[in-house]
Amino acid sequence: MKGSESLIEQNQNIDLLRFATAGSVDDGKSTLIGRLLYDSKSIFEDQLNSIKNYSKAHRDQDIDYSLVTDGLKSEREQGITIDVAYRFYSTPKRRFIIADTPGHEQYTRNMATGASNASLALILIDARNGVMTQTRRHTFISSLLGIRHFVVAVNKMDLVDYSEEVFDSIVNEYNTFTDKLSAESIYFIPLSALKGDNVIERSDNMPWYQGSTLLDYLENVNVSGGRNLIDFRFPVQYVNWSGNDFRGYCGTISSGVIRKGEKVRVLPSGKTSEISRIVTYEGDLDYAFAPMAVTLCLKDDIDISRSDVIARAHNLPAIVGSMEANLVWMDAEPMEIGKDYLIKHTTNTIKGQFTEVVYMFDPEDIHRKPADFLKLNDIGKVSIELKTPIFADIYSENKSTGSFIIIDPHTNQTAAAGMISKYKQVSPDKACESVKARVIRYPGDKKAEAQANYDRLSMQGTHCIYVDDDVLFEGLCKGVPVDSEKYSNTIENLCNIVTRSGVSVVLCSECFNDRS
Amino acid sequence: MASEEESYRLSNLKTLEAESIGIIREVAAEFENPVMLYSVGKDSSVMAHLAIKAFYPKKVPFPLLHVDTGYKFPEMYEFRDYYTKENNLYLKVHRNEEALRKGINPLFVGTVKCCAELKTKALLDALNEGGYDAAFGGARRDEEKSRAKERIFSFRDKHGQWNPKDQKPELWNLFNSKIDPGESIRVFPLSNWTELDIWTYIYHENIETVPLYFANKRKVIEKNGRLIPVYTDEHEEEAKEVMCRFRTLGCHYCTGAVRSEADTMPKIIEEMMVARHSERITRVIDHDQDSSMEQKKREGYF
Numbered sequence: 001m002k003g004s005e006s007l008i009e010q011n012q013n014i015d016l017l018r019f020a021t022a023g024s025v026d027d028g029k030s031t032l033i034g035r036l037l038y039d040s041k042s043i044f045e046d047q048l049n050s051i052k053n054y055s056k057a058h059r060d061q062d063i064d065y066s067l068v069t070d071g072l073k074s075e076r077e078q079g080i081t082i083d084v085a086y087r088f089y090s091t092p093k094r095r096f097i098i099a100d101t102p103g104h105e106q107y108t109r110n111m112a113t114g115a116s117n118a119s120l121a122l123i124l125i126d127a128r129n130g131v132m133t134q135t136r137r138h139t140f141i142s143s144l145l146g147i148r149h150f151v152v153a154v155n156k157m158d159l160v161d162y163s164e165e166v167f168d169s170i171v172n173e174y175n176t177f178t179d180k181l182s183a184e185s186i187y188f189i190p191l192s193a194l195k196g197d198n199v200i201e202r203s204d205n206m207p208w209y210q211g212s213t214l215l216d217y218l219e220n221v222n223v224s225g226g227r228n229l230i231d232f233r234f235p236v237q238y239v240n241w242s243g244n245d246f247r248g249y250c251g252t253i254s255s256g257v258i259r260k261g262e263k264v265r266v267l268p269s270g271k272t273s274e275i276s277r278i279v280t281y282e283g284d285l286d287y288a289f290a291p292m293a294v295t296l297c298l299k300d301d302i303d304i305s306r307s308d309v310i311a312r313a314h315n316l317p318a319i320v321g322s323m324e325a326n327l328v329w330m331d332a333e334p335m336e337i338g339k340d341y342l343i344k345h346t347t348n349t350i351k352g353q354f355t356e357v358v359y360m361f362d363p364e365d366i367h368r369k370p371a372d373f374l375k376l377n378d379i380g381k382v383s384i385e386l387k388t389p390i391f392a393d394i395y396s397e398n399k400s401t402g403s404f405i406i407i408d409p410h411t412n413q414t415a416a417a418g419m420i421s422k423y424k425q426v427s428p429d430k431a432c433e434s435v436k437a438r439v440i441r442y443p444g445d446k447k448a449e450a451q452a453n454y455d456r457l458s459m460q461g462t463h464c465i466y467v468d469d470d471v472l473f474e475g476l477c478k479g480v481p482v483d484s485e486k487y488s489n490t491i492e493n494l495c496n497i498v499t500r501s502g503v504s505v506v507l508c509s510e511c512f513n514d515r516s
Numbered sequence: 517m518a519s520e521e522e523s524y525r526l527s528n529l530k531t532l533e534a535e536s537i538g539i540i541r542e543v544a545a546e547f548e549n550p551v552m553l554y555s556v557g558k559d560s561s562v563m564a565h566l567a568i569k570a571f572y573p574k575k576v577p578f579p580l581l582h583v584d585t586g587y588k589f590p591e592m593y594e595f596r597d598y599y600t601k602e603n604n605l606y607l608k609v610h611r612n613e614e615a616l617r618k619g620i621n622p623l624f625v626g627t628v629k630c631c632a633e634l635k636t637k638a639l640l641d642a643l644n645e646g647g648y649d650a651a652f653g654g655a656r657r658d659e660e661k662s663r664a665k666e667r668i669f670s671f672r673d674k675h676g677q678w679n680p681k682d683q684k685p686e687l688w689n690l691f692n693s694k695i696d697p698g699e700s701i702r703v704f705p706l707s708n709w710t711e712l713d714i715w716t717y718i719y720h721e722n723i724e725t726v727p728l729y730f731a732n733k734r735k736v737i738e739k740n741g742r743l744i745p746v747y748t749d750e751h752e753e754e755a756k757e758v759m760c761r762f763r764t765l766g767c768h769y770c771t772g773a774v775r776s777e778a779d780t781m782p783k784i785i786e787e788m789m790v791a792r793h794s795e796r797i798t799r800v801i802d803h804d805q806d807s808s809m810e811q812k813k814r815e816g817y818f
Contacts (some may be wrong), residue, residue, distance in 0.1 A: 088710050107661055117689075237538070240571060242574050292526065292537075293537040383706060414684045414687075
């Protein structure tokens, strides 16, 4: 079985390209993907048979390739794509995940859904119609989301007599538009998805085109880079704690690399410590990097919860109190200035308000124009005031710490996708203030008052413990007289340990009756 | 620099694994009462394995729920009890006892009604009774065309229904887990895995699966080109011994085997690499009406 083992190994090491399709409705995206899958023999025979049967019965044609991806009943009925379909295929050179997204304006948000995890956009243009508003809108959204590589498939070339002039004029028009965007590579291919010209097979109908076929291009395009291995960011996702024997912080490394023994700082508390273990099921690691999902242990016992961020002491994310961000509005309910929205950023969900729309983009030409609010499918730059600081970076420098979603607290809808472009920091002290642990002392005769305050603090969500002489006599200070030095030292030590780990102490003891 | 970049590269499987572990932890952190649906198949084995990894060295902090139709293969029940015990997982089993008492089975009421009662209704009742606000499922987008449209966090209304036309946009790895009481989320941590990834991972990680996946001589009858296993002496005269295995496991009435010689993991993977039919071709229920999976999902089936 040696042969198949090496085959399995090989298959694991070929790389993966995630790409999203985009373009206007009816320009043949689903057909192109269907053709790509069909010609690369990635459709199972039983699925193909059911598509062929449906095509004959309902479309009066041998095979309608769009049926490969348009899987929903209502999509087949209307002949349009409503939601993103994720398709998988592989060739000996590469594996692909395609997010086949809808072109219809009404479903722009689904296009953004597909594009957010892609590293290349496949933009379709109908050769007869040229660059349309949706072509521009989708290109722009892809570019805003950080896609740097574009392949433009000028489709339906068979319907314009495979004309080089038509192709050239579309190339020019598209290039004029994308000059304003920061694309790293744009590649144009004239093709016909229906007839199969330049999809997998080179076309004899367009001898004037010397470039790659679509499959060739997708197999070979270099989209590496863009991964941030410098700035270590670890948003704590889940605290894994079982009694006293283990305390680890689970999460996915957003960016950067971390090694065992490295000094780290925790936000918002600002406390520093050292990575003592990088725990995984297979055993401890010496180092880990993005996007690994690991469990970190720290040398010191400090209080860390979900939404805290672990970073290097001298390379911290910004402590952001207000920010400007590019926003794609996705909810039928328009944006309301001054309303409380939920903002989910890394593992943190906080409240915030829009203070203004700085400008919105006209999808026709990317010109900026004034607006009072954004509505469904609008794209613009907004200012946001946060009620609790977040620990973030600019989106272009760090995708995962620079992105967020807006949730409408009344409907629970995901109302918008946001990308941080500028921020205003708050001082670390201010961010830490809310969690600074302290000791609140009550002389022994104020037990009721102390307990009431402890209840109040707990209700507010403050991490605190309640300690009185009864508790001490049963444990740490068993047999130690209240007025002895040992008793008061024990209390001091206890308070130090507890507050250092971020927990406040409500202390009620006779020992400082006289001194307080 | 290039070599440094190279040493910080994750293989395809490790990337998928990290993504899935991230999703599982996110649910454990954001929901009050999650549950993992466990159907005893290969995807379930992988999903449970990922959950064990996600919370290691601690126990998986939510139960596994087997919605049992009562008609699963005997080998599946045996494996289920063994696997969950071996891995220290908390297993819950739910059956639609009333329907079973009435004698509902696919031969008697047809597959559509049978699934509606023993799978969909049983699942919805179990989720309701348990008060679960999130339920993990092992479905993959490469399995079936309506599953290709599914979000990773898939919203279900108070009646457990899915509306494919109105799914929440899902950007980056920021999942919206806000729901109102009574509503729930189905979570699919294996969304981006393919059948081949699942088997390769099972092979690499040495994950145990039901022996039915491996080729063996089995007593079957041939029905519409499907090899249906025989467990009683009912069809004694038609039954024949065939070297076969199962690519997918469901109820024994409705799941056919495929002729295969693949009796080891590498052979299975090799077979997978040249497969010309989808794994679900042997599932009768996918073909009982047009858009049948989409319809079942709309009604609450996962």
